[in-house]
Amino acid sequence: MDDYRHRKELFVSNLNGTTLSDTGSILLNGCATYFLCQLVKVNIAKSSFLNFLLENSIIIIPSLFVCTLLSSFNYLFLIILWSLCFLIYFTQKASKIKPIQTNNKSYSSTIELFRGQILIATCLCILAVDFPIFPRRYAKTENYGYSLMDKGVGLFALAHGIVSAEARNKQTSLKDLLLENLILFLLGLIRLISIKYFSYVEHVSEYGLDIFLLANVLTGIVNLNINTIDTSDFTSFMIILLYMFTVSTFTYFCPSIIKLILKYLKLSKK
Numbered sequence: 001m002d003d004y005r006h007r008k009e010l011f012v013s014n015l016n017g018t019t020l021s022d023t024g025s026i027l028l029n030g031c032a033t034y035f036l037c038q039l040v041k042v043n044i045a046k047s048s049f050l051n052f053l054l055e056n057s058i059i060i061i062p063s064l065f066v067c068t069l070l071s072s073f074n075y076l077f078l079i080i081l082w083s084l085c086f087l088i089y090f091t092q093k094a095s096k097i098k099p100i101q102t103n104n105k106s107y108s109s110t111i112e113l114f115r116g117q118i119l120i121a122t123c124l125c126i127l128a129v130d131f132p133i134f135p136r137r138y139a140k141t142e143n144y145g146y147s148l149m150d151k152g153v154g155l156f157a158l159a160h161g162i163v164s165a166e167a168r169n170k171q172t173s174l175k176d177l178l179l180e181n182l183i184l185f186l187l188g189l190i191r192l193i194s195i196k197y198f199s200y201v202e203h204v205s206e207y208g209l210d211i212f213l214l215a216n217v218l219t220g221i222v223n224l225n226i227n228t229i230d231t232s233d234f235t236s237f238m239i240i241l242l243y244m245f246t247v248s249t250f251t252y253f254c255p256s257i258i259k260l261i262l263k264y265l266k267l268s269k270k
Contacts (some may be wrong), residue, residue, distance in 0.1 A: 017145030018137035025074045026138075026148055029066050030117040032081035033059045039088045060120065066123055067148070071135045115159045123158055125149050 017023075035059040042052045056268050062081070125148060128134040138148035165176075 012139065013142060015136055015139050015141050015145075015147070017141040017147035017150065018044050020146050022074070022137070022147045023146055023151050025078050026066060027117070029074060029081060030059075030063055030084055030121060031113075032078065033062050034113055034117065035085045036081060036088070039085060039092065042092075063120055064124055064128075065140065066137075067121075068128060068133045070140070100196070111162060115163070118152070118155050118159045120150050121148070125152060133238070 037055055040058060041051055044054065062077070066077050070077055105122045112115050125134070125138065129139050129149065138154075141147050
């Protein structure tokens, strides 16, 4: 078990990522697959099974290959995809290409595309990163550098932020805050106890510390009481200090609490 843990830690350690253009080409490939899919399925109903097959064949599968087997040819893949897009676009009759129509004024196809592509890339990377088929240059970097998963972390936070209640200037109640965080708290707690109980590898640069919920809960509580959009620099600075203090306190007491829970589980198992 110790040998496995050591090899696993080496597998995720000392990673410096890749170039900015390399990771950027992956994201542009995602845009190209979506554009190509919209051009191909012009007269296909969105709820049909054929639409499901086309979206998986044109969006999901190419995105999977460009992150794994075809990662060395992502620039060539990018050129081919965009060439197909422009070829179909300029040869297709303009009357066949219809923009997305909706009665929902808050709907944005750009935001939908952005969030969809980020979720697809996140799922593919998380599922593939533990296998050798996933290039190490795309895994999270140790200290500095560019990687696909590093960009994914930032873009995932951005994708959540642009549709959050705060971004839409929507007031959040305490009840809504508790409901939003309950499932996240339970999943995070189960994951945390499982990792400790089964002695799974915990590499700090890959998984971070056990503070999976603090940022979300604290920002929610702050937004309940303070108008963060028009707040002063001093208030912002004090919020940051409060967050740092809470994280430090949590990380100091958390190991002792986890040990007590694990001790109880082991005793109950016997």
